[in-house]
Amino acid sequence: MNLKKFMMPSALVLAMACSFGGTALAKDKFVIGISNTVQGNGWREEMICAMKAQALASGKVEKLNIAHRNTDAAGQLEDIRNLINAGVDAIVVNPADPSGANAAIAEATKKGIVVVAVDQAVTEPSAYIIANNQEEYAYLGASWLFKQLGGKGDVVYMRGAAGASGDNDRDKGFKKALAENPGIKVVKETFTGWQQDQGKQQILDIINSGQKFDGIWTSGIDNVIVDALTESGSPMVPVVGADNAGFVGQLNSVEGLKGVAVTNPGSIGAAGITLALKILQGDKPASQSVLVNPEAWDNTTDEGKAKLKAAADPSLSPEWPVSIFIPDWTTYTKDQIVACKGPGE
Amino acid sequence: MSSALRRQAWVIGLAILLAALFVFTRIIQPDYGADGFGSLVRAALPFVFAVAGQTVVVIAGGIDLSIASMMALTSVTAATLMDGASEPFGIVAVAAVLLLGFLLGAVNGILVVVSRVPDIVVTLAMLFVWQGAALLVRDSPGGAASEWLKELVVGNLAVPGIPTGITDWVPKALILIVVCLAVVWIPLRRSRLGLSIYAIGSSSLAAFRSGVNVSRTKIVAYAFAGLFAAMGGLVLTMSTGQGAPIPGPYLLASVAAVVLGGVALTGGKGGLLGPVIAVFVLRLVRSDLTFLAVDPNVTTIVEGAIMVVVVMLGALLAMRNRQP
Numbered sequence A: 001m002n003l004k005k006f007m008m009p010s011a012l013v014l015a016m017a018c019s020f021g022g023t024a025l026a027k028d029k030f031v032i033g034i035s036n037t038v039q040g041n042g043w044r045e046e047m048i049c050a051m052k053a054q055a056l057a058s059g060k061v062e063k064l065n066i067a068h069r070n071t072d073a074a075g076q077l078e079d080i081r082n083l084i085n086a087g088v089d090a091i092v093v094n095p096a097d098p099s100g101a102n103a104a105i106a107e108a109t110k111k112g113i114v115v116v117a118v119d120q121a122v123t124e125p126s127a128y129i130i131a132n133n134q135e136e137y138a139y140l141g142a143s144w145l146f147k148q149l150g151g152k153g154d155v156v157y158m159r160g161a162a163g164a165s166g167d168n169d170r171d172k173g174f175k176k177a178l179a180e181n182p183g184i185k186v187v188k189e190t191f192t193g194w195q196q197d198q199g200k201q202q203i204l205d206i207i208n209s210g211q212k213f214d215g216i217w218t219s220g221i222d223n224v225i226v227d228a229l230t231e232s233g234s235p236m237v238p239v240v241g242a243d244n245a246g247f248v249g250q251l252n253s254v255e256g257l258k259g260v261a262v263t264n265p266g267s268i269g270a271a272g273i274t275l276a277l278k279i280l281q282g283d284k285p286a287s288q289s290v291l292v293n294p295e296a297w298d299n300t301t302d303e304g305k306a307k308l309k310a311a312a313d314p315s316l317s318p319e320w321p322v323s324i325f326i327p328d329w330t331t332y333t334k335d336q337i338v339a340c341k342g343p344g345e
Numbered sequence B: 001m002s003s004a005l006r007r008q009a010w011v012i013g014l015a016i017l018l019a020a021l022f023v024f025t026r027i028i029q030p031d032y033g034a035d036g037f038g039s040l041v042r043a044a045l046p047f048v049f050a051v052a053g054q055t056v057v058v059i060a061g062g063i064d065l066s067i068a069s070m071m072a073l074t075s076v077t078a079a080t081l082m083d084g085a086s087e088p089f090g091i092v093a094v095a096a097v098l099l100l101g102f103l104l105g106a107v108n109g110i111l112v113v114v115s116r117v118p119d120i121v122v123t124l125a126m127l128f129v130w131q132g133a134a135l136l137v138r139d140s141p142g143g144a145a146s147e148w149l150k151e152l153v154v155g156n157l158a159v160p161g162i163p164t165g166i167t168d169w170v171p172k173a174l175i176l177i178v179v180c181l182a183v184v185w186i187p188l189r190r191s192r193l194g195l196s197i198y199a200i201g202s203s204s205l206a207a208f209r210s211g212v213n214v215s216r217t218k219i220v221a222y223a224f225a226g227l228f229a230a231m232g233g234l235v236l237t238m239s240t241g242q243g244a245p246i247p248g249p250y251l252l253a254s255v256a257a258v259v260l261g262g263v264a265l266t267g268g269k270g271g272l273l274g275p276v277i278a279v280f281v282l283r284l285v286r287s288d289l290t291f292l293a294v295d296p297n298v299t300t301i302v303e304g305a306i307m308v309v310v311v312m313l314g315a316l317l318a319m320r321n322r323q324p
Helices: A003-007 A010-019 A021-026 A042-058 A073-085 A102-110 A134-148 A165-180 A196-208 A223-232 A245-253 A268-280 A302-311 A334-339 B003-007 B009-028 B034-059 B067-082 B089-115 B119-137 B147-151 B172-190 B192-202 B204-209 B214-240 B250-260 B273-291 B296-322
Strands: A030-036 A061-068 A090-094 A114-119 A128-132 A153-159 A184-191 A215-218 A239-242 A259-262 A289-292 A296-298
Touching: A030 A042, A030 A073, A030 A268, A042 A061, A042 A090, A042 A268, A042 A334, A061 A073, A061 B273, A061 B296, A073 A090, A073 A102, A073 B034, A073 B214, A073 B273, A090 A102, A090 A268, A102 A114, A114 A268, A128 A134, A128 A268, A134 A165, A134 A215, A134 A239, A134 A259, A134 A296, A153 A165, A153 A196, A165 A184, A184 A196, A196 A223, A223 A239, A223 A245, A245 A259, A245 A302, A259 A302, A268 A289, A296 A302, B003 B009, B009 B273, B009 B296, B034 B067, B034 B172, B034 B192, B034 B214, B034 B250, B034 B273, B067 B089, B067 B119, B067 B214, B067 B250, B089 B119, B089 B147, B089 B214, B147 B214, B172 B192, B172 B214, B192 B204, B192 B214, B204 B214, B250 B273, B250 B296, B273 B296
Parallel strands: A030 A061, A030 A090, A090 A114, A114 A128, A128 A289, A153 A184, A153 A215, A215 A239, A239 A259
Antiparallel strands: A259 A296
């Protein structure tokens, strides 16, 4: 079989490619790889679109290589290694979990590839991190809810996906707020899997079971919960959600709804692209890790109301976070992110 | 064509397809070489064991929808056992997890045999049961793996005296696959039990009338699927250095590779080599799609389309061969 003969010189080619890796700084356009392990979720789709839009707007990206599918940490190892073999200059990764992809990330950085983890942190020290603070996200929303209830009452706790690290971090924040409010009782705890239909079914089941509750905390599956309360005619209770377009719209318009939208920008993906490009051009950040802290916009104070009014954007898909820009990190226009086109598309 | 060659025609066809894909990969990605091959083998690891388990059950005339959940459960168990434990204890953990996998599979088999509910329904139910059990063991990814275990899948074989030009093409992960599959599959295939597995898959009534204990054989087939699933769980822990309770995409991938590998879903026909080569084909297609930077929303369509075309082409060729 002549396959072997055909493939043998590759080691040499690879060695040459590596030795020229050091000249990457002289380049003016880069190839960036993306690895993401959740597909078909509004937040993650916005993240991907933000990455594409930022790559296009920067003018510094020749091509994006996107590995975007539903898989686990082992699948992410595969994707990152494929991106390494594809010869990308940088990889922006939304990790499946904090340490599962470490082996491949270390292999990438050893080859001189810049790796930036977005949304969630990784424990591999050679990677740069720009992430939303998930513990704070849950703590802010839960604290608002418990204060709203006067520190006393029954709460439904609608989490994300069981076993996901983002859910775990949020659980820490929620439990911290819970510990500060001993009068609050969690009467039902569910995992929505971050799926709209599941979340809605769960809250309808809880309503139909006759379970009494005074407030609902959601991990971002929010607008369907308000829909369920309205449709079933059950009393409106305070709801905690994320800054998703649909929920923000409801906070501005639904009669009797008190709630808070906690920001969790999907555009953090674009910030990852910006950071990767900066590092590729020799501008390294002072710290290896940047945490973006969330804001809470509630519709019970004037300040919150103003923020909600300003942020509302009915033209976005209801599952998309409204915070489509991050100051200093994103330079694209709204049209660009909505178009969801990267360089060369 | 001799009869042996004809029987292996599907496998040979797949091997040619894989070789053609390698050539194609070299054309689109001229750097692709030993490193790329090493990555491919490591990516294939968990899929190979998932498909091995699925193959045994499908040959026995069943199907195991709980395979990915068993991998998750054994993976979190392994990562939890090895967390903070000494290096030598890793051996105990591996043995315990393999035994656990065998037992999980046996439970599946016993439920199928005793309840007389169709395999697909029982194992669908067990998919949720084992997944829940995995979440009880660990509610989020974590744990650890012994260093020597992790080393088993990293890098290439190093044998003094053999030039690195050759050993670069022999990733340790490949040795692991060959050894684990051979140690279990070859003796099984050649034993009376292996023959019984084929027999009950072909026709359980005929097997029963020839004196095969159909129930026991089925339970053992499921138990072996569990054993392979445990190997799959272990390689997940070895490559990620931890255990994750949410099952990965191994169920549908295992069924896909079984079909692509020439194993009849009706049972009784096929071997292990075909499905294993099929895994490599599917993983290499995934690599190529990444190299070509194909729109991620299109990649799954391409993967599915390739499967349909290959299986259809194979069936067409088989039909032509049958004509005088």
